[in-house]
Amino acid sequence: MAAARAEQDPFRLRELPHDGIYFYSKRIDNSRLQRQADPAAAGQCWSAVSAAAVLLMIGASIISPNVASILAGYKLEALKQERQSLIDRKRELDVREASLLSPERLNSLAKDRQLASPASSQIYHLDNPSADGHFAKADAPVLTHQR
């Protein structure tokens, strides 16, 4: 079949089925051709590149706020959760601090360290300087040996 086609016409290509249209190939030697400078084409090329860049920038400027918004949303929600967990943690620590500062515990600590409330005669008020010029803060605990 191929041999028959080659015999028929060496430049004829295989016909398209049922169309009756025949294409021929022809070898052209264009090795001696030289590209002619075309300043207008370069301009068109740069125009196309610029247009594409502008379109890209427009697209990016349209899309980027949304992307930034989503990323910020992620960050915001993560920070919100962290804030809530810190608030929760603070409340736990408040309870702990209050327990540590409770009068009951302070009293037991004071007893362990042999601290006692001062007797009335041991208290000197700042408004009434004592004879020897010494002062003592009224609510400051004093170190005494408990009997």
Place this chain on the structure above:
Amino acid sequence: MEFQGRAFWGQCAAVNRLTVLAAVLLMCGFGIFGRLVSLQVMQHSKYAAIARSQQEHTVDMPAPRGSIFDRNGQPLALSVPVDSVSVNPLQIADLRVATEMLGNILHLDQQVLYSRLQWAKDNHRGFLWIKRRLDAFETDRLKAVHLDYVQFHPDSLRRYPGNMTASHIVGAVYKGEEGAAGVERSFDKALKGHVGSERLVMDVKRRGIDSHIDSAPQSGTELTLTIDARLQYVAETALEAGVKAKNARSGTAIVMDPYTGEILALANYPTYDPNKPPLTGEDPLARFDLGVSVPFEPGSIFKVVTLSAALETTNLRPDSPIATGGGTLSLPGRVIHESHHGFGTITMAEVLAYSSNIGAILIGQRVGRENMYEYARRLGFGQKTGVPLPAESSGVLRPLTRWGTTSLASISMGQEVSTTSVQLARLCAVMANGGMLVKPKLILKRGNKLEPTEPPVRVLKPETVMTMRMMMEGVVLNPRGTAHSTARLDGYTSAGKTGTAQIFDSTTHHYTHYYNASFMGFTPVTNPRLVVLVTINRTGGEGGMGASAAGPVFNKIATEALRMLDVPKDIPENIASAPKTDKPVPAEADLAIADLGGTSVMEEDSSMKQLLAEQVKPEADPDEIPAAPPGPVVPDFRGKSMRDVVEQASADGIHVTIEGSGVARAQLPLPGSPLRRGERIRIVFAR
């Protein structure tokens, strides 16, 4: 020619094919467009809802219950976030393994847990609470095992860091965070927060992208009380020591600012830890706010009202002689005996200092029924003080129409009238602040807003109050004053009045030899900074009088309070530190004679009957047990099973009413009470 024809028809066929292709593509385009219109326009709301349900989740925004602070900012009650845990029983592959794991981590009874899980699975339940309000350790352990069928739910737990400190004032919560007692209950509405709601947009990995608040959470209002936690602790420890020292049953101590009515401390004993739920068999008195809810006959303290009325309505003055005779007083149909001995003719000031009952009765008769009633009402008795705590009692002051022939005499010395400790503290404040009746104040701030103080009302003339102050100072300073040995303060002047009232037994309808011992006082006398009221309930013997039982507690509390508040001393140290005698002088003079006839006013308050019975209930010391009433007594059913109770009741011919199931936990009337004919005994069973 033939070639040209074939080419033409070939071109036509190619054009047709392209046309068909274009038409098909166009139709596809139309189809897609139509589908888009259908999805995005016509069924927009439906698919938007589906998308929302997949991407958005509505979550509750926590609104913690408001915290409660003391006046110095020390937290008394706080809510902390915790987790509650539930499971989906339908997702559990092996119930045994799940039970063992959950039981070990959450410290649950595995048998009970397994049966609950099994029941839920059998009944196709997809949700089952396992444990509410886990502690942090349990939560961490359970989260670490990553069980698919376990779900955590944010919850809140009320914590009281001071434990028992101010428990009766702060109160407690139940069922999560519903106010059950104290300020927690009175201000439940303000303390409660309103949970908010938020729509959270999430990605496929359940990470939050965006959130929209539907309703903002509103945290509960923070309350700052007038209580000083340090002073409260001092009052509680001093009161506990005082009650235990006298083998008494209960007690109350109140410290109040006389000018504003701010309650700086309100201590009751016995007390409880609000962090722990009520336990079966615990002392029911522990959760009573005795100082506010439980009235008692005040005894000699009430002589302050009698003498104040006398100063305003008669010509009696502190040095007016009162002939108390040799210790007896004849009234219509009755002779009254002074409880200790006769004082002869003494001044009105000495009537108060020695707490002469006959003297008070004679002065009361000069005042008259109408004036006595008027002044008792004016000084706030028989009506609630308005202290913002639940279940406040108004006490009992009978209307004049119900007064008997000896009512005036009884009321003159503090019988036939019942008061709460808060009412007595307010009476003392009137004497301390120059005659103004203040409203007890417990809330200092709501949030950051100062709570307004209600303006006090003048109820006594200033000159009357100055005279009363001088006479009340005599109770402490006069060497024969009832509180001379116990209520004097080192470095400070003080004034007050003792009171000792016999406790009425509602079962025998007689007064017992147990006392409510009280002392109310203020210090310093010239510029009072504090009012302190102490009541010790169910004391006995000579050491159970107001001065010897309540006086030392007053002394301890007032001394510490003055030091804490940095109040300058107003007398030299060496005067106050004169040697004190331990022996109460005169001890029994303070005791109000009870059996003046008629029944106690306490009988009128049905809710008090059981408490009275509790108060007169004998304790371990058999020497203090009063003689048992004759006749049959109510047996003790407590701790017995229902079968045993029914058998014993039928054997003894006793009618019983049974409530609940399990073991008998409580009964009314109490064991040992006289059993009346046909009386039914109510027995409450519980497991």
